[in-house]
Amino acid sequence: MFQKNTKGMRIAILFVAMALFVTTTSLVLIDGKKKNVSLDLNGKQVEVRTAAATVGEVLAANDVEVQKHDIVEPAADTPITADTDIKWQQAKKVTIDIDGKTQELWTTDRTVNDVLKTAEIEVTTHDEVEPALAAKVTDNQPITIAKAFPVTVKDGGKERTVWSTQTTVRQFLTDQNIRLSNLDKVEGDTKAKLTASNAVVNIARVEKVTDVVEESANFKVKRKTDMTMLKGKEKVVTEGKKGKVQKKFQITKKNGKIVSRELVGKTMVEEPTHKVVHVGAKAPKVEVAAAPAKAKSGGTSASSQVAVSRGSGSEPSGGKEFYANASAYTAYCTGCSGITATGINLRANPNMKLIAVDPRVIPLGSKVWVEGYGYAIAGDTGGAIKGNRIDLHMPTKEAAYNFGRRQVKIKVIN
Template identity: 35%
Template sequence: MDGWIAAWRQKNDYRRRRNWLWLLTAVLILFTGTGWGVMNYAWKQVSLQIDDREVTVRTFAGNVGELLKEQRIELQPGDEVLPAPDAPIARGMVIAVKRAVPIKVIADGQERTILTVSDTAAAVLEKAGVTVRPEDRVTPDLAATVKAGDTIKVVRITYNEETVKREIDYKVERRLDGSLEKGLTRVVQKGQKGLIEETYRVVYEDGQETGRELIGTQVIKEPVPEIMAVGALDTASRGGYEFRFERVMWAVATAYTHTGSRTATGVYPRVGTVAVDPNVIPLGSRLYVEGYGFGVAQDVGSAIKGNRIDVFVDTEAAAARWGVRRVKVYILR
């Protein structure tokens, strides 16, 4: 009897221990599941992008700023974070950190370097406080993305209207005059310049003129043409002789006498020999010189240039009496 009771008690104790073991296991499972659920609820998975790199992290952080501290990510001046550091963390969130880079900005006569994230030229200029007008020229294009070390240049384009007055040259009208010797001219009516007002559209780049376009004209004063009488008479009569000539010209005439040398044409000078500038009167031309008579262009002289001639006379006294005169020279046919 005592053996049976001992066996029953032993069996009953085993059952109680087994029930307690199952109860303890159930409690552990319950707490473990609850803890995992709570932890899983608080532990969020997010994507962290830093410039061109992206990693996936799990965090208990409450906001973006705490996550960055947790990941030991320090923000430098000009860096940008999206969403903002005070934004709460949510599952599946993408957090982007853009590092600032140096970009040079040239505008309004100033050159400076700013720290900003890589962005379009338009966005960088806005951050730099540079206002761009439609007529301004920006390099690179406003829509272009700028990177570290790039330069953005803004050229200010301005326009202005400028009015200037300009003289108008007069025309010369030539009219044949049968009473005037061929080769001579006479001013019948003196010409007068006109006046015109021109309006230009002037283009400036950073204050420097780079171009202008004529947009309007107004004649204030019409020019007056000069009327020139042109000689048509080609015959003359001197000392009972009548002759025809190609042309007549005014010249300054001096005189010279014997030097013992031959002329430029190889003959010895004699009365009727005339020194000329061959560029004006060809050598060999037959001439009639007022106050001297008929002659031939046979010589040259170092001082005889342009409308100058030197007539030959027999004596030094005659040369002195001649002196310096302004005479008509007829170039004969």
């Protein structure tokens, strides 16, 4: 039995040895068929030995799923030879947005700049690209391009051209760091869109400044009635002298040019000296006619009777007519000198028809007609004679008392 067991073990060992020989021989034969292959898998370098027959089989053996837009070099059905170099670039999907218009494409380019060059999209220096041109492309990569266009800027009357990608006037002003004061004006709506065909920004620079100037102040001419001078004569008593006034103006400028000038304040620095002129109001002496003398007892001379040359006839048809409050006085009233403002001696001419007037209403020297009194001359003034008020000269106190006060019609003839 021992011999039988030994024989069986020998047979088993022999079978195992034969199996190992066959396996080893097969492995040697298989390894002898393998080839060295260099792989570039999306930039990753790999060295492999493979018995695969084609490029596609090698990639599949390395878990590479080749898609439609991927790049494989050499082609997937290319037979494998010794030291074959295989390159696989995986395509990525990108979306390009140019000023709101989009397009999709598949690319194996690695950077944004390469993608745009491949797509034949020209980018200028002033365009804005997001992400940056040097950025690497990822799958489903969005690329946004804002194309720059020239914008004409008219700022305060000065014109220049700049490049911009901003869509509204407000964004453009911010991007260009153009600052506006509270008074400055931008033409149109700042929210309006800028386009390449309508890219003009007009800015009016407005400022308000204060201007103080000193000017001469004219003097006034004051005319005063002078009863010692004949009517029609004038005399300068005080020469006039101009003063000085300081005026403050608020000036509004638009683009450096004055558009409005408003007086906001005035201060008198030096008062003017007014010119004073005396105006003569003395009437020329009135011609009188002497009445026949009446002999007095003892044969003494007679007194003279005085009257205006036109007498005391009926109411004239012409002249300036109005009503006045009339009173009466004599040359011998209390405080009276008997000499009128025009120089007539009433005591020497007690029967003369003469009235006291306000020269502002009836000029001195005028001939008048007074209801109930007749024709007379305006030859005197009085402190209480103001406005439409007259005082009639009477030869005696009795006549003055009899007249009293009344309203009468008066006509200024000349």
